Amino acid sequence: MNFGLNNPLAAIAALLVSGQAVYADDVVINLGYAAAEGSSYAVLADKFAELAEEYSDGTVDVKVRCCGQLMGEDEAFKAMQLGTVDMHIITGNNISPHFPLMDAFVLPYIFEDKAHAYRVLEGEVGEDFSQKLQEATGVHLLTFGFVGDRDFYNSRNPITTMADMSGLKVRVPRNQVMIDTFTEFGAAPIPLPWADTPTALQTGTVEGADNGTSFIQSQKFYEIMPYFTVLEHFNYFSPLFASERIMDKLDDDQREAVMRAAREAGIYQKEEMTARVTEIRDFLLGEGGMETVEFDRTDFIAAGQRVQDNYASDKGEDFQSLVGEIRAAAE
Numbered sequence: 071m072n073f074g075l076n077n078p079l080a081a082i083a084a085l086l087v088s089g090q091a092v093y094a095d096d097v098v099i100n101l102g103y104a105a106a107e108g109s110s111y112a113v114l115a116d117k118f119a120e121l122a123e124e125y126s127d128g129t130v131d132v133k134v135r136c137c138g139q140l141m142g143e144d145e146a147f148k149a150m151q152l153g154t155v156d157m158h159i160i161t162g163n164n165i166s167p168h169f170p171l172m173d174a175f176v177l178p179y180i181f182e183d184k185a186h187a188y189r190v191l192e193g194e195v196g197e198d199f200s201q202k203l204q205e206a207t208g209v210h211l212l213t214f215g216f217v218g219d220r221d222f223y224n225s226r227n228p229i230t231t232m233a234d235m236s237g238l239k240v241r242v243p244r245n246q247v248m249i250d251t252f253t254e255f256g257a258a259p260i261p262l263p264w265a266d267t268p269t270a271l272q273t274g275t276v277e278g279a280d281n282g283t284s285f286i287q288s289q290k291f292y293e294i295m296p297y298f299t300v301l302e303h304f305n306y307f308s309p310l311f312a313s314e315r316i317m318d319k320l321d322d323d324q325r326e327a328v329m330r331a332a333r334e335a336g337i338y339q340k341e342e343m344t345a346r347v348t349e350i351r352d353f354l355l356g357e358g359g360m361e362t363v364e365f366d367r368t369d370f371i372a373a374g375q376r377v378q379d380n381y382a383s384d385k386g387e388d389f390q391s392l393v394g395e396i397r398a399a400a401e
Contacts (some may be wrong), residue, residue: 099132101367102140103159104264109288111159111308112136114215114339118310121331126324132157142265144244146311150209153315159211161309163245165265169203170385174392176247177381178303178374182400186306187215187217188340189399199392210312212329216252216343220304221286221351223295225271230359232256240278241267248379251303254373270293271295282306283350284343292358299362300351303370310336349364 102120103378109232110133117284119132140146140155145162149155151168165172173179181187190196191214199212227234235257242248242259252259270276272294280301286292309331320328354360382393 072394086102086107090255093323095132095321096129097129097316097324099156100135100140100314101132101310102135102138102146102155103161103325104138104141104143104146104286105136105159105285107136108284108392110216110282110284110339110343114308114310114335115159115212117338118331121175121334122328125327125330126358129132130320130324135400138265142263144263147207147209149208150311150313152164153313156316157310157312161243162307162309163243163304165203165309166245167248168242169207171199171202171388171392173245173247173309173381173385174389174396175302175355176245177378177393178247178251179371180378180393180396181217181305184217184344186400187307190308191217193399195392195395195399208314209316211312212310212312214307214309215336216340218282218343218347219300219302219308220306222278222280222284222299222303223286223291223302223360224297225274225300226297228279228297228363228365229299230300230363232366239275239277241270241276247377250372250380251377254377255303255370261325280304283307283347283354286354287310287350287358292354292360296359296361298354298360299365303374304361325375382400 073091101115101328103113103115114389115136117314122130122132140158141149146155146158146160147165147168150158162172162245163176166176169240181190181337191275196214203209208292222229224238226238229235232255239259240252240259242252244263246259249259262270262276268289271279271291278295280303281289281291319327355362378393382390
């Protein structure tokens, strides 16, 4: 039997093989985040999924899994190292147990303002940091995204000075910088994973906490926490991370599409969430029923500076160098 190129059966077989090869190159990416739908995480994840599909001509299909469907933040980074999770958005402070250099960005009042933060994260300092993280952990940091403030809220009393924090049971992530900061503030920090936080607030196990402004709205904490304070003690950002395993599945064009989508989604999230913050705070203090008072930030800033100095002296040369680079970028 002739199986040459002129044979119709051979031509059909060749087309089938070719079609299978194209199909095999398609990549499905599961992208998780632990926050609620409508949070700032969703803004980043949904835009990235849209752009990745567009820029890859449909060969990359991003499945967004919200609300901890894949796993919680405390487990997600390790899972990406193992290759069991493709991509995940994780709050920066939850990276510190896996890559301690991240704590330099977590330090209280380390950024003078948002412009300072973006100069650091979007410039050479952030690029160098991302490279070091990848080399040390095998996990790719695709975009830092939006930088917001962790607003403070509690059920015990309004915050007018740092003295009002005395003994307050405050939920903090399992991050030593944040634990030490609230200790310096005079509070009683209680480390809890994010998944346990809503219940702890509802039951009174903790009396207060801090979150990005949008999270206080999306999690409806305004329904159980009457007092709101724009303390601006910590900045937060929620980078988009990818495992080495999923990045290795991408061909050159797909990788370029994914990287471009991540960059542009990060810019979109920054612009979108920056515009929303004032509206959200107005909601919390209006329809949300929360109460705020004028307060003096002086003692908080001094306490934050003490934490910065303590960590810079104890964490080693790389940490000290990064803190110096961050501070220098403010000038």
